[in-house]
Amino acid sequence: MAEDYYSLLGVARNATEAEIKAAYRKLAMKHHPDRNPGNKESESKFRTINGAYEALSDPKKRKMYDQYGEAGVNAGASGGFGGQGGPGFEGFGQGVDVNEVFGDLFENMFGGQGGGGGRRRAARGNDLKYETNISLEDAFKGVQLPLHFQRVESCETCRGSGAKAGSGVKRCTQCRGSGRVQVSQGFFAMSQTCPRCGGEGEIVEDPCKSCRGQGRVRKDAELKVKIPAGIYHGATLRISGEGEAGPRGAQAGDLYLEIHIKPDPRFERHEDDLSVNAHVDIATAALGGATTVPTIDGEPVTVKIAHATQHGATLRVREKGMPKLHGRGRGDLLVHVRVDVPRDLTAKQKELLEEFRKSLHDEHEKGAPGVFGRIFGKE
Template structure:
């Protein structure tokens, strides 16, 4: 995904039909092997009459080419083209998305008998990044906070895909799954200016492997919270609860 964010130059190797290196597209072993078609006299079309009507059709002797190859090229067997490996560097623009197709003019297969080459269509697959989930130009990142940070509030530092670090304030009492938006820290817009946004989704991590002391403090907090619900939870008790949280997680 870093290449999709910053843009990249990607080397590409592929097989395509190209001009034959032996006959240089003539399809003949030598110049003397190419003769004008005797039936259509080089026009590639023949005319015939049927009653009062005059009609033309493709010459069946030369296949519409107007010439006949008496001694075909051994490499391309008279086709003037052969399959070969090609290598080029593809420019990936910033903000490219998974499944996009890039068209590179003139880098497709060589046309028959001197016709212009077609275009090369490159189907882009963007490798996912385990840190981010992409939706159009926005990126989503999940951030764990412990129950003390969730209850008391905190400030966390978020690393964007660009490498920039941004601090966001998590308010006290934040809920699991709450999402905060950081403007212009998402993916570059592919066909426009600016960037999408970076969304930070909060996950509240439940502590594992509590010590006996921490467990005792949590049980004390649980009793205090239940009592607070019963009698209206006085302001002084709420302050005490905050102190208990800090003791559990070493903030004091």
């Protein structure tokens, strides 16, 4: 059961129109969504008091409400509750963005003093979003990419005014240049975008032929985008003012570029570190030695392999990873040791290995730990 409209507004049943209006203003100020961002309770309270006010501020509806309660008020509505609008929102019809409605209402009623009100809904150009694939090397060095795309740009013929040369724009007579018109919705007076000038406040007398009076045309654009060294996969760059042009010289939107880094056949990236596999033969792994691994900067490095290095061991080469995007220096290169078991042995090698195996067993039988123990972990 919904709360009584009078008690919602905190007025007596015989309150005058002025008292109802004053009480409503006070509550609307307090619960306006712009003042309570993200507060669901305030939002629903705001809707409820709006509903109550709409019913009580209309003498006909108030009479219906007094006689039949809420059902009497809602029965008079010609449908179009929008499912979630709540009581009193029938006049707004379906598909109206609730915040938009709140904004307009408030702007009109309180002269824009409520936060967010008063701001002209000036059409800024649209933002654009693109994705680009770069190699790991490009991400390492940083790269300047030519980006070819289409966007709406200001018309050169009319310099964005939409008017043919020699003709001008004149102030819209319907809204007197404000771009907004007042519309009555029952007791409410709402401000809406002017239908004659589309909110521009101006009307083109003789439209420019190149852009048909729009002031903007779709064009091929090219932009050189500098991608910083150390960029991460999935990072988005915002290039301010490189989106679509706004109408009639209004501010352009931004261009967003999402960076994708193609997988590299050699390196894996872990934040600023890279990893690479190093293949080492069994003799080097057992006796020690060195191996060479590629690096992202193109200069291979020689890595020392200590004796008895195990398969799967990781060695760290400092400062051979990716450059740090925020900060100085580089990450490390992690070298994962892969000990290769030889596949095609010559007769001589087989002979040597047989001899080696025999020596392992001899040592094992003598009870010495030996190489066998070290390799297979039977210490």
